[in-house]
Amino acid sequence: MKKAGIQLDADCASGLTELAAALGTKAVLTEPADCDRYASDQSGLIGARPLAVLRPANTEEVAQALRICTRHRIAVVPQGGRTGLSGGASSPAGAVVLSTERMTGVIELDRQGMTMTVWAGTPLETVQTTAREAGLDYPVDIGARGTATIGGTIATNAGGIRVLQHGMTRQNVLGLEAVLADGTILSRLGKTMKDNSGLDLKHLLIGSEGTLGVVTRAVLQLRQNVPDSALALIAVPDHAAALSCLSVARRWFGSRICAFEGMWPDYWDFVCRRTSLAEAAISGQHGFYVLIEVETDHANGEDALETFFAELFENGFAEDGVLAKSLAETQSLWRIREAVGEVDPDFGPHINFDIAVAPSELGKFCESADDLLEGLQDAAGTLKVGHVADGNVHLLVAHDGSAEAEERIETAIYELLSDWNGAVTAEHGVGRLKVRWITHSRSREEMAVMHTLKRQLDPFGILNPGALFGVPES
Incomplete structure (x- = not known):
C-alpha cells in the first residue's frame, strides 16, 4: 500500500525529468555513486540510495523543486551536513534528497543590531568564526560544528554545551525563511527582538526536523564576544554535590557561567583509564566530575575561580580540582568531556x-x-x-x-x-530512530495536534516521511 499519498518508485520518472529541467542537470544528481553519499546521516541508520539528489542554489529553486515533488507525490528528505544522530536525514526508499549544500554563506552581518543573516547550508563553524572576527559571537555550539549546517541546527533545535547561558537554537533565531511542501515561501527575515503581531510561525518550523517545511535562510541573534574565560575540573562526591556546586557558582558568577558539564564515574573511567581517549587530570576515584567554564576579565579570572574553589572545599562539596592555566590545559580538560564522540569503536x-x-x-x-x-x-x-x-x-x-x-x-x-x-x-531530535x-x-492529545499541523502543511506527507511523525497509512 502507498504511504501518505507518495508515489511508488516507478511513478517518479516524469517528476525527476521535470526536476532536472527546472533546476538544471548540475543541481540534480542521479548517478548511483553520487547518490550513495547522501543515503545516511551519522546515526547508524543505513538509508536507501535516493532516487536523486536535488541541490538548489536559492529559495526560489527550493520552491520549484517542492512544487514539482508535491505534484508528482515524490517524497523529499531535506539534508544539511548529515551529522544527525537520530536518523532524521537518512533516506527511506523511493525518496529524493534535497541538500542545502549550495545554499551557503553569510548574507549580512549587522554589527549594530548584533544579527547575522545566513543561508541554511552555512556550516555552524563559519557563522561562529565570522561573528568572532567582528567581536561578536553566535552561542549555539555542538561538537559537529565544522560540518553541521545552520539549517540542520534549526530543524533539530540543536542544544550543546552552552544552553545554560544562551538557550537552545530556538532562543537564538530572530527571523526565518522556509518553503512549505506546496512551494509556498514563508519569509520573515526580520531583526526585531519584540514582535507580538500574531503567531510566530518560525517556532513551528524550528525543531520540526524538515517535516513541515525546508529552511532556506535565517536571521541569527548574536551576542557580544567575551574572549576570556576560565575552566576548572572539579571532583565531587556525587551528583547532589554537583548541584550544590552549581548553586554556589550561580551566586558567584550568575549569567557568566558558559558551561556546567557532568561526567559519571563509568564514563570517566572508560575514557581516562580503560582507553587512551583522554588523560585523567585528577587522580583517585570520585563519585562525580564537573567541568565549569565561566566568562572572566583577564585580570582576575583565575583568582575568582580559586576563591570559588575554596568555598566548595570548605563546605565539603568538592574533593579535588584543577584549574586550566593555559590553552593546552583547557583543551586537555575539554578533551575528556568531548571524547564521548569517539567511544564507539572501544565501547x-x-x-x-x-x-x-x-x-x-x-x-x-x-x-x-x-x-x-x-x-x-x-x-x-x-x-x-x-x-x-x-x-x-x-x-x-x-x-x-x-x-x-x-x-x-x-x-x-x-x-x-x-x-x-x-x-x-x-x-x-526524534528522527526515525525514536518515532515509536x-x-x-507526548500525550495522545498533543500528538493529535501535531498530526493535524502536519496534514495541514503537508497534506500528501512528502516532507521527510517516517521522521518525527512516522508514516501514516493513506
Whole structure:
C-alpha cells in the first residue's frame, strides 16, 4: 500500500525529468555513486540510495523543486551536513534528497543590531568564526560544528554545551525563511527582538526536523564576544554535590557561567583509564566530575575561580580540582568531556540515549536507570555524560548487538523515563530512530495536534516521511 499519498518508485520518472529541467542537470544528481553519499546521516541508520539528489542554489529553486515533488507525490528528505544522530536525514526508499549544500554563506552581518543573516547550508563553524572576527559571537555550539549546517541546527533545535547561558537554537533565531511542501515561501527575515503581531510561525518550523517545511535562510541573534574565560575540573562526591556546586557558582558568577558539564564515574573511567581517549587530570576515584567554564576579565579570572574553589572545599562539596592555566590545559580538560564522540569503536554495540528529566532529579533518575539495567541481562555496561544544569544525560548502554537486546533495553529505559515525566530526546531530535517512543513524552492529545499541523502543511506527507511523525497509512 502507498504511504501518505507518495508515489511508488516507478511513478517518479516524469517528476525527476521535470526536476532536472527546472533546476538544471548540475543541481540534480542521479548517478548511483553520487547518490550513495547522501543515503545516511551519522546515526547508524543505513538509508536507501535516493532516487536523486536535488541541490538548489536559492529559495526560489527550493520552491520549484517542492512544487514539482508535491505534484508528482515524490517524497523529499531535506539534508544539511548529515551529522544527525537520530536518523532524521537518512533516506527511506523511493525518496529524493534535497541538500542545502549550495545554499551557503553569510548574507549580512549587522554589527549594530548584533544579527547575522545566513543561508541554511552555512556550516555552524563559519557563522561562529565570522561573528568572532567582528567581536561578536553566535552561542549555539555542538561538537559537529565544522560540518553541521545552520539549517540542520534549526530543524533539530540543536542544544550543546552552552544552553545554560544562551538557550537552545530556538532562543537564538530572530527571523526565518522556509518553503512549505506546496512551494509556498514563508519569509520573515526580520531583526526585531519584540514582535507580538500574531503567531510566530518560525517556532513551528524550528525543531520540526524538515517535516513541515525546508529552511532556506535565517536571521541569527548574536551576542557580544567575551574572549576570556576560565575552566576548572572539579571532583565531587556525587551528583547532589554537583548541584550544590552549581548553586554556589550561580551566586558567584550568575549569567557568566558558559558551561556546567557532568561526567559519571563509568564514563570517566572508560575514557581516562580503560582507553587512551583522554588523560585523567585528577587522580583517585570520585563519585562525580564537573567541568565549569565561566566568562572572566583577564585580570582576575583565575583568582575568582580559586576563591570559588575554596568555598566548595570548605563546605565539603568538592574533593579535588584543577584549574586550566593555559590553552593546552583547557583543551586537555575539554578533551575528556568531548571524547564521548569517539567511544564507539572501544565501547562496541550500544544505544545512545539522549534523554532529559528535571535537573534536580537527574542524579536520582540515573541511579534508577543503573539499578534497572543491572537487572537486565541484555545490558553490558553504561557510560553517562551530560549537561547537568539542564537535566540532559547521554546514557550509552552496551549490548550484544542483537535487535532483541536493543528492543528490551529501549523499552525498559523509555518506560522508566515516562515515569519521571522526561523527554525521549533532549537535543538530538526524534528522527526515525525514536518515532515509536515519542508517546512516552507526548500525550495522545498533543500528538493529535501535531498530526493535524502536519496534514495541514503537508497534506500528501512528502516532507521527510517516517521522521518525527512516522508514516501514516493513506
